[in-house]
Amino acid sequence: MRKKLVAGNWKMHGSLTDNAALLSAIKPALAGMEAVVCVPFPYLAQVQAALSGSSIAWGAQNLSDQPKGAFTGEVSAAMLLDFGCKYVIVGHSERRSLFGETDAVVARKYVAAQAAGLTPILCVGESLEEREAGITERIVARQIDAVIEAAGVASLARAVLAYEPVWAIGTGKTATPEQAQAVHAFIRSKIAALNATIADGLTIQYGGSVKASNAAELLAQPDIDGGLIGGASLIADEFVAICKAAAN
Numbered sequence: 150m151r152k153k154l155v156a157g158n159w160k161m162h163g164s165l166t167d168n169a170a171l172l173s174a175i176k177p178a179l180a181g182m183e184a185v186v187c188v189p190f191p192y193l194a195q196v197q198a199a200l201s202g203s204s205i206a207w208g209a210q211n212l213s214d215q216p217k218g219a220f221t222g223e224v225s226a227a228m229l230l231d232f233g234c235k236y237v238i239v240g241h242s243e244r245r246s247l248f249g250e251t252d253a254v255v256a257r258k259y260v261a262a263q264a265a266g267l268t269p270i271l272c273v274g275e276s277l278e279e280r281e282a283g284i285t286e287r288i289v290a291r292q293i294d295a296v297i298e299a300a301g302v303a304s305l306a307r308a309v310l311a312y313e314p315v316w317a318i319g320t321g322k323t324a325t326p327e328q329a330q331a332v333h334a335f336i337r338s339k340i341a342a343l344n345a346t347i348a349d350g351l352t353i354q355y356g357g358s359v360k361a362s363n364a365a366e367l368l369a370q371p372d373i374d375g376g377l378i379g380g381a382s383l384i385a386d387e388f389v390a391i392c393k394a395a396a397n
């Protein structure tokens with residue numbers, strides 16, 4: 150059976166004080182349960198110290214596609230490994246839309262993450278305009294194909310996918326379980342056409358305004374294998390409840 154996995158994406162939120170409170174609340178509540186928090190770079194050391202030896206893994210929200218060099222402001226995969234990261238989010242829609250990351254850039258970051266032994270959480274998803282134009286599947290397929298072309302379909306055995314409709318991110322507007330399931334099933338069948346075993350084992354998270362109140366119905370869908378949680382991952386009770394919904 151494939152693994153259900155919930156990951157928090159803190160985005161550019163937090164402080165040493167706030168993080169300490171959040172981590173000390175979620176750590177005992179999630180004891181023995183697998184979960185992930187993806188935090189801002191400066192807090193990786195704090196999270197490593199707080200979560201080492203626990204069942205909660207951690208990661209970053211971005212990385213450079215380059216291994217080292219004169220790239221001011223960038224952070225390499227090896228640096229993330231130095232702080233015990235297991236995961237890194239790649240191609241989040243905010244990176245794509247606000248920081249100009251193209252499919253090609255995202256694919257290079259995915260390759261760099263895997264080359265270092267990190268598990269990329271590859272985000273895909275359509276904008277509202279694209280959904281209304283009826284091209285959701287075409288957009289998601291294009292985003293996935295860029296990575297398959299760069300790294301091969303077998304690389305997905307060492308990755309997590311996150312379907313995040315852009316119109317549902319941070320808007321309070323969640324995709325209905327049926328809308329999300331339809332795209333998840335499309336993604337899995339698209340990958341199954343290349344490799345059925347990889348498709349069957351691939352964890353595909355849903356992201357976009359997931360909260361404790363809607364997590365169970367989303368996670369009950371056959372092709373939804375967890376969540377990538379933004380806003381609700383900053384609230385201990387919410388994040389814990391979502392992780393528990395995934396475990397049930």
Ligand code: PGA
Nearest residue numbers: 318319357358378379380
């Ligand atoms: P949200 O963000 O849960 O705040 O909608 C999800 C994400 O962007 O990963």
